[in-house]
Amino acid sequence: MSLEASALQKARVAYQPKLPKALRQHNIRVKLGAPAYPATQRQALKKAFPKTYGQRVAAIVAGGDGMHRRPLRAGVVLSGGPAPGGHNVIAGLFDALKATHTDSKLFGFLKGPGGLIHGKLKELTSEAIAPFRNTGGFNLLMSGRDKIEKPEHLAACEKHLADLDLDGLVVIGGDDSNTNAAVLAEYLRARGARTCVIGVPKTIDGDMKNREIETSFGFDTAAKTYSELIGNVCRDAQSSVKYWHFIRLMGRAASHITLECALQTHPNVALISEEIQARRMTLSQVVDGLVDVIVKRAKAGTHYGIVLVPEGLPEFVPEIKTLLGELSVILGKDDFAGMKYVAGLRDHNERVQYLNNLLTDHSARVYGQLPPDIQAVLQTLDKHGYPLLSQVETERLLIDLVTDKIRLLRERGHEDPKFSPLSHFLGYEGRCGAPSNFDADYGYALGYTAAHLICAGLSSYTVYVGNLTQSRDKWVAGGTPITAIMNIEMRKGKPTPVVRKALVDLNGGPFKTFARERDAWALNDAYVFPGPMQFFGPPEICDAPTVTMMLERP
């Protein structure tokens, strides 16, 4: 039985992604349009990217004989957290290279950008790729989180790309990896190296999107996988009628997944970090909002509910951000001497008291309000000098605070709702699911397009495939100059050019729809049960894009 594939694996390997008409024609070419510039900080970006700033938008169009009919040599690297559809990017890239010329070659760098830096790679043959078509995960090449930033990294990359004599390198990754692609592209251009660098927008978090890039691949599958499970838990809540389920979802920097899952399943509460930040809400206010729904439902005889929480929420609460900043200074001063001093104190109470004396009034109060295990976590800084907030299980923090608040209500003789909470984290379960038909097709089209951009000799572009809410035949494809989607942000204390992250737009269709419906969802059960993702049924079940996409690009 070992090493046997599942029945679904076998069937999915045989799936042929629907290639858009725009990419299916025999003779297609890349047409360059108007130059594209960033929305802000143009001078700084121009200075940082003299060779690749202001490039022209590229579109794949019919006609001409734009395709070089010569063998191409390309490399590909998977960067950062896995996302469903990545293997299809590679398959699309490979198939397009082979369609250009049967002697074309594709090399895969292993374990992320580190493989490029250290020259670890393997040739990707038809046989190597075959079992990975339409499968989830990044295990064909494995992934990693190294960054190509330091001069010696750039030089090492240049050497390995030259040794392989590559026409192009495709970097499949999120905003940081596309930033890296732009940096490497600029470096190679400046050095007169011939390899082009093309980025592909990947992230389940859904925060790499902009006017040109409608969505990142992986978001569709991940959101559908989480929504299946959230729907199951909603059904359980209504069946067992006794638990409040707090479900933490991935999304440290943005709440797109939480918002999409809310639109798919209609939970009683979904917290959106961006709204909490914009309304400058305190942690107490967030907790009060939760308790309010719990009390109201209890009065109606309902002692269960569903709360969705984006994992990154605490950092969006302004008072917590302030507290973290102060802790960072207190504990980090004199090369972490503060942290060592605190660690050496006799017990937890002494440590809290010490910090209490050094924090500002409001921060001391916020810190004092946190449960002891979280206070302890925040006494340690990571190597960048920032408290280890990622170790905080946000849904458990909220459960703790809600429980405290309900106890207070009870002691004061106010409401006393039954509250039996259960915590969930949906994360790693969804990053490597078998890609939906959407992500399988979208990934394949992205990879296919990347080959054409390399063929046209373009560098420092991120692939786009657009019109995604329309039928596959209406999809369009091309490339967006990466510098045009960048801005300057502070990184490790320095202004740094980076690809802009897209946060949830509080004036956008998805959030506005959610905001209009949520009061009804809070008090009445309006749960929707999406069920497991389907591949073989009617198109409205198998091929529908996310609700976010439908509301953003109606």
Place this chain on the structure above:
Amino acid sequence: MSLEASALQKARVAYQPKLPKALRQHNIRVKLGAPAYPATQRQALKKAFPKTYGQRVAAIVAGGDGMHRRPLRAGVVLSGGPAPGGHNVIAGLFDALKATHTDSKLFGFLKGPGGLIHGKLKELTSEAIAPFRNTGGFNLLMSGRDKIEKPEHLAACEKHLADLDLDGLVVIGGDDSNTNAAVLAEYLRARGARTCVIGVPKTIDGDMKNREIETSFGFDTAAKTYSELIGNVCRDAQSSVKYWHFIRLMGRAASHITLECALQTHPNVALISEEIQARRMTLSQVVDGLVDVIVKRAKAGTHYGIVLVPEGLPEFVPEIKTLLGELSVILGKDDFAGMKYVAGLRDHNERVQYLNNLLTDHSARVYGQLPPDIQAVLQTLDKHGYPLLSQVETERLLIDLVTDKIRLLRERGHEDPKFSPLSHFLGYEGRCGAPSNFDADYGYALGYTAAHLICAGLSSYTVYVGNLTQSRDKWVAGGTPITAIMNIEMRKGKPTPVVRKALVDLNGGPFKTFARERDAWALNDAYVFPGPMQFFGPPEICDAPTVTMMLERP
């Protein structure tokens, strides 16, 4: 958008379960075979069930005009944790009652057996049932865990059943609920009441099975849902190449789910509680086994892996069972005075020291080895006087102990494998999934058969539908006398007749297959990725039963 069903929900409501040929024919009747007796303790069971002991096995067969063509009145109750397929039991029951006579009536008791005790119910019309066909969960009627045990409960049930003038009551539940069904059936017979009581085998845990009952409904869907997610995490492990995922699965009393998921996904390690108990393994030995695999894989350059853990594992470790017994006595004595005394001690260290002095040597050592948070949990007894073991997150306990052991190896200058663990619990996410085609068909057939048993005036039977690994047309149906599947066990300190739970059989096909393969799975990656459950594709993907069933009933 609110209250709108998902596309899949709409499609599944239209699914018509495949009714076995045996139940599809116009004229079918119930044929009684040989009397059935329990495997052990016959005298005691005969004494406990004088009216319903030694009943004859019932089979649904073709021919005759065995069906009363008169209106039937039946009640149904959903008991205990939800399981996918429960709504289909109700739909099958309803359809069979209506097929018998269009004036038949079905009543659903609300929130479990409590609804029967308190007379809370609603009539189940065609319209009420329609949107719940082929859906997961128990939210049509909601569920509850009340037991019908005390004389006043039995009398209340008798009254409500008589008020409704019911021909039959169908209890959909696990071993305890079927035990309850037998107790109620005996009581009603002894009182000369006319209502028959029929049990239906439900539980995702898969531990209600025996020679006649091949599986409980819900196990198939739950195991497939968990296996989808485990497969995704396996893929993530191979992609990110840096985490050890410890995944806790439901199954407090038996490890069928863990074993089935292991057979579906081939993890590096799967712990089977029954084996640990049979081999009288210590907690240290369990941990050593894990560390051994981690070290061996690390030596081969592999720093990731997958471990499946049944939630009930600790109670199967003999030394922990002994420890819990001792704590139960120490803390429970003089009406919980021990527990109150311990709670009043100054701090955690004093509490541990106090218990350390009172425990036997080996138990003191076992207790001392546990992480502080778990030591604290075990200082509290539940109302039955047993330590709150259910609050222990078994996978986190193992992660703690493995981490300690690896630290010890490092300090002693032995191996020092990289070990970054992540914990998962897959439980509520799978109990209410949309039922697989198997569970949809099986549940429907169970309900359909229940109606025929009521029609034949049988009481104290559990429905069986058999030949489940064959095509639907070869399925057979009937009823097993409940007393024949009972034995006597200690409950709350008293010998009590109960339906036997089926533990994992260490000599059975599923475990033996696992035991043969597991060494290969430990060191080589042999992961299988089952993917999301499919409803519309080829039969080998959509209709396959569990691996457990295939190996048990080849």
